[in-house]
Amino acid sequence: MFGTRTSAFLKLSKRDLKYDFPASIVVFLVALPLCLGIAMASGAPLFAGLLTGIIGGIVVASISGSPLSVSGPAAGLTVIVLGSIEKLGAYETFILAVVIAGVIQLILGIVKAGMIGNYFPSSVILGMLAAIGITIILKQIPIAFGLNESHAFEFDNGGGIAAFTNTVMSSVNWGATIICFLSLAVLIFWPKIKGLNKVPAPLVVVLLGVGLGFAFQGTGLALNPDHFVNIPIVSSFADFTGLFIFPDFTQILNKEVWIVAFTIAIIASLETLLSIEAIDKIDPLKRNSPTNRELVAQGVGNMASGFLGGLPMTSVIVRSSANANAGGKTRQAAMLHGLWLLVAVLAIPSMINLIPYGGLAAILLHTGYKLAKPALFKQMFGKGLDQFIPFFITIAVVVFTDLLTGVGVGILVATFYILRANMHNAYHINIKPKETDDTSVAVLTLAEEVTFLNKAPIQHKLYNLPKDVKTILIDGHRSKFIDKDVIDVIKDFEQNAISKGLDIELNEVTFKKEHRRRKQKLKKVV
Known part of the structure; x- marks a missing residue:
């Protein structure tokens, strides 16, 4: 189905293991x-994030055709997840929507919809990601100051404004604040230090947070128990199986579940396809990942x-980039990283629970900044208002309402600019003076495709020619199709021009009618 042998899905390479094994350790430490x-x-159980990383490594990587891609929970979906859990009222109902979203992605892959990303304006997609970055920053501000976790998630669907307000309504824990801001400094400056930057910055953040958490004990900077990660301790097989939560299939006919499922499927697919494109660009071997197969794997x-x-x-681009930079060669690096996550959950949960939330907040603040950095706004503004306005409006609507509404409004605004450009690009007019007298000649050249959308601007241009224009040439020799509405405008203008004593010439102005049944050619008037 995908142009490769199914047996290759799980085939491991001993030759590449010397590259993939160390790379998998690096990816694990980042993931x-x-x-x-x-x-x-996302307001979900912490184990759910680890479980998603495990499945993304072991399951998705074994099916995916991308040699360097690493899958897992994505920052770009946090807004959707948090809002959806609140909207659906129960986590069991939400994960039913995730299952359905996977089915939709599987179908998209089977019907070869891997090019779906090409049909969304890039300005809207970048605006969506920037808005997610801003929302992540707003949501993490309370945690950065060590505020109660319950306050951190009290914000409207997609906005994060109430979460920001809560920062001035609660007392600050300075120990958590110090950990967060020192962690931010590490994330910013550590990668710039030659030699040391071979150690992943997120690992340094974790070690720093654990160390400061111990150092602050018994002082005025001591952290509270709710400032630390708290995943269940697995001491038996029954404990392990008890970690899993299963969907509530009784909600299968709930309309809201299907709306959430389609939202997740479309946004997750777009983010995946964008990441795959970016990963292929940084692949030293410049391999091309099959997008349809990737959708199947994600499904x-x-x-x-x-x-x-x-x-x-x-x-996800962050983990995939870490894989490429660490020298990963094949899918087995991603698969092994999923295995290490599983081992960590089973073997060292107590060590994981020593990680303070302040360090995790710093990682998310840094991630949010990279999604919405000022350079992106400058870059989009430099591309022109037709790119910047849909980009900015998408951001504003997502931040103040929700992601789906923001993307929808962004697409409408981008479509307006596309139609506007189309209306003006369908023709070109050139007015030049005659050498023999004081009059001018207007030459209106039509493009290859002239649709009904071009009717109004062409009509306006023809009926508002300068008064010194006495000769008009309408040239359609390049046109493969001219809409009937436009033909009618030209015919009416022809009669109007003749009645005013103007010279008008129609050169090869034709249109196709009723599925190419016949062509009509306007009479040339000299």
């Missing part, structure tokens, strides 16, 4: 705090994640 942080920001992964109580997943 662990991200999985926890994204689950925290299977989300079905499995939702069924076991995990979060929706995508291919």
